[in-house]
Amino acid sequence: MADFTVGPGATVSQVLADSQKQILRIVRDTYLAHEQGQSVNPDSYFLRFPDKPNARVIALPAYLGGEVDTIGIKWIASFPDNVKQGLPRASATLLLNDYATGYPLACPEAAGISAARTAASAAIAAGELLASQEAVRVSFVGAGVIARTILDYLRANGITVADILVHDLDDTSAGHLMTYATEQHGVPAASGTLDDALTRDLVIFATTSAEPYVPTSTPLQPQQVLLNVSLRDLPPELLLRSNNFVDDIDHCLKAQTSPHLAEQLTGNRGFIPGTLGGILQGTAAPDPGKPTVFSPFGLGILDLAPGHHVLHEARARGAVVEIPDFIGESSRW
Template sequence: MSVEILANRRIPPATPQMVWISDQLASRIVTAGFAYQTVMEAFLVHAAGDFVQPPKPFVRPGGAAKEYELGYLVSMPAYVGGSLNALGAKLITGFPINLTRGIPRASGVIVLFDTTTGVPAAIVDCRTISARGAAATASICVDCLGAKTSLRVAVLGAGPIAHETVISLFMTKSRPIDSVLIFDPVGDRARAIVEAVSPFTDVPVQLAPSARQCVADANVVIAATTGAKAYVQQDWLNDGWLIIALSSDDFVPDIIQSANKLICDDFVQNDQEDMLFPRLVRSGAIGPERLYGELGLIVAGRIAGREGGERIFVNPTGMAIQDLAIAARVCATEACRAGARPLTC
């Protein structure tokens, strides 16, 4: 082959080696602070509009009626720009019956692609990433929308997300938390959170005997249950509350309709969800003029957060861009540790 032909020959870029990140490895890298900072960046990129995030398609093998036994699969493809620069998809299943089998209700992976070549770059177990990403979102909501003093926090539910949320509240920033009450019908799960967190704080973290007693004196209510339906009543709550509905069907419609500010992470995505808040919007019970704004705009300081003694309802259904952002940062951290070429994820 002549020198001229060799000189003009295009040499393809090196193909990155596919990386597998186990949940064990991800959990060591994704501390509460790591998740908080990365999710904050994802919200800022969202506010800047440098992302692509189509609605989530659901696959239900047995239809909605048999979701408990036969489960569902959610596909969450996305691109997030800025310094995060991640392209991929989160694939996550939900099998409620798994709780009776002693295994997690939800399982999934995040697939990342090289943003220069489109070559598959990594597969990441997303169990810890999902839980700590949701917990970071809850902590960010408290910082942007909660009272500035005397936070009295009620947590409904004691699954993995609730567990990580309580840890995040204490581990990511210094906050004026006066008390944390936790209620879950499965008392052992709530007790496990109390035992895990109490050694690291002087703030009382205690079990509540009922949902009503849990929220009665709270000005921050975080719901992270697995399918509870409209049991929290309006007269249970103090005024001036912040509700962070990671599972929004816990609250009767009157509570949502009485909020001064209605906020979510992404209104287009939220509209596709089968949860109470978007159902009220789609039915016309809540008019579009009532929707205050997206969380990223508040994080970016483009619209106000809490103003006085408002009642604020936030329904962050979880964005693919935040999960992809965390996974990409995990890949970069592990590549750096291993001395490998950083992935363009």
């Protein structure tokens, strides 16, 4: 109990690469556990900076019971200007604590865990919400690490992607995602306008936008699915013409997300019929006569559960760094 484990990023990345099916199962089970009240998931805390208005660091504390039975907190930085230097936008750590004593147990690098759980959430939602199981025409609005990882998890979740259209303000980023789709997954890919992207069966928003820019008049089609992963791309008026599902209603309706703006516009939450957990357990379903928007705010338990798996697997491989006697005093007297 006095020891502490560190999971290096390279180890975490390798375990995640080998565990996509398991991560999908873990994230699905975690949504169901949360829906059934087996978690504690308080509000996230946003640390912002006056001289860096587009940067933030977020703390996501959580407890998940069941087989995980662990406390955790993800500390994730989002610095969009990193992209200009060729650096990843996000970096993160995950601190895990023992539920019996509260003692710190481990700290795996967590940017990859965060991307994987976000992608698994998106892929699970797509699998549940897409009306047809035939080949899907997909568009990505935003072509960064999250978009790339979502593509991986769509395929891992058995979704057949017919082709991909990429829209990104940065041509280089768009080119990288198109090349990745073609070379790694054998999927035809092309770049296109935002209007083009909004016509696809499955539209995935993975940007750093701070406010809506998609036109209110966009003519979405029944049974079209929009994964509002970046949360702020869509105007509230568009949401009010759609089915809306979230990961957690209280969490998602804050911080000027698109659903939060819709709540402010209407004065109520009646436009949200349920959560992804409700869909998974069969207590909620979309109206097939409308398009559907899924807005995942991101829950700390979704980092905690995959992080628990990654740590267990990395230990089994002997690929962690053990720090003995990390706790200074092992007894009270």
